[in-house]
Amino acid sequence: MAPRRGGAYNDLPMDALRVHITAYGCQMNRLDAALVAEVMQAAGALIVADAAEADVLLYLTCAVRGHAEDRVFSNLGALAARKRRRPDLVVGLLGCMAQEHGEAALARAPVVDLVCAPGRLADLPDLVARARAGERPVALDPRREESDAGGAASDAALDRIAVGRAPGGEWPGQAYVVAMRGCDNFCAYCVVPYVRGPERSRPPETILEEARRLVGGGVREITLLGQAVNRYQAASGGRAWDLADLLAAVAAVPDLARLRFVTSHPGAMTPRLALAFRDVPHVMPHLHMPAQAGSDAVLRRMNRGYTAAEYAARVAMVREAAPGVAVVSDFIVGFPGETAADFEATLDLVRRMRFAAGFVFKYSPRPGTAAAREFPDDVPADQKRRRHQALSEAIAAIAAEENRRFVGRRVRVLVEGASPRPNLHAAGRRLRPGWGQLRGRTPCHRLVVLDGPPELIGREVEAEVVEAGAVTMFGRIPEE
Ligand code: SAH
Ligand code: SF4
16 A cells, blocks of 8 residues: 555654554454554554665564464564664564563563554554653553453444555455454464454444445455354344345445455354355355364364364355355364374365365464363374375365366456466467466456456456366466
């Protein structure tokens, strides 16, 4: 997004301060990065793309896995020399790690000047000003056992900033919209319910207003976000709303081309939502619904609330309502007590479900979670590594087979931009004058690389799939 000066707060000390934002982790953090940009610009700061030019470095961090945290601490450590040369440089630790470590982050990472939890991002201009005055402010969300209302109060401040917010998506025509914040599922391994607070759904009016503004500004595709977004629940206009209702309302925004939602929890998958894939126009045939494991014993220890058979039944229900839906899953390997037979059950689920894609993570104990408290981290690191590799390979092999079924078929591709690897698959082929290699996505979110004129960016085209791998399909625009 283009740097913008001014707004109503020009007299604040942020004026002309150059701010660089780095976001790690999930889509929620990418969206928070847009929110941070907005609040800092409203206070008069400039957002800069080059960290070397910045007066203020802000890190939106992820606490979901130990590895993600280690990376942030090591990147912060590497700033020490620069900070010695430039003592007025302000370094901020924002997001989930800020909430998790709190005050202690200041001792662990001495370059950090301010700590700001996800719900306190509206306070950033003030925190930066205090840091510049020599304080080391720490702004945290209330702990969930202390207050349920605290989260809701700061949400209103975040929603106010959202006015005018830039798309936080993968390409300018795509935008994420928060449907729900927080999580109440308490999967045994997961830190999210602690750092993001209790589950709360945003009112449909707020979501619709944001969707209309985004589409009015040129956005073609909206993805509704929530940790278990299919648990969406609101009351408005004298009736109860679930995610199916919300999808229908957002889908009706004129000129919206595509609508998606992530992430779905298998336990909250309803027949109504399955039918939304069939009945609500613009809802794409793409469901991210993590299984996490295929062994009932592991699923029980994970506190996931379903068995492998129940998971499979939910997938079958969706596919019966809408046969082409691409199902995507996450998996954790090496959860405490996972035996070879447990892992085999996960492989078996993968073979039966034929996922379009899957994300595999090695278990890492997170402080404060039930799993870290109750179970020793007893699967050896090399075993985790082997299972990670075997499962990733099994998922990729099936994804490639599924992708190859599209060869010779026509798909509708929403073109997102130039392909970042322009020479990919270029051998033996001549581009028409003025054409380039483009990338886009099918309705089921499969990546397609194809040749075409740049005017197609942001538009949907019919393409014939000529070749397919595990991740990318290659298409061509038919001659006629
Ligand atoms: N709310 C979403 C995503 C949560 S975090 C959901 O429920 O699907 C994204 C993924 O990280 C999870 O799906 C899980 O596979 C993985 N994950 C979460 N905590 C983890 C941990 N402690 N160790 C390893 N992987 C973890
Ligand atoms: Fe974590 Fe489970 Fe909530 Fe997802 S649903 S954020 S894995 S507790």
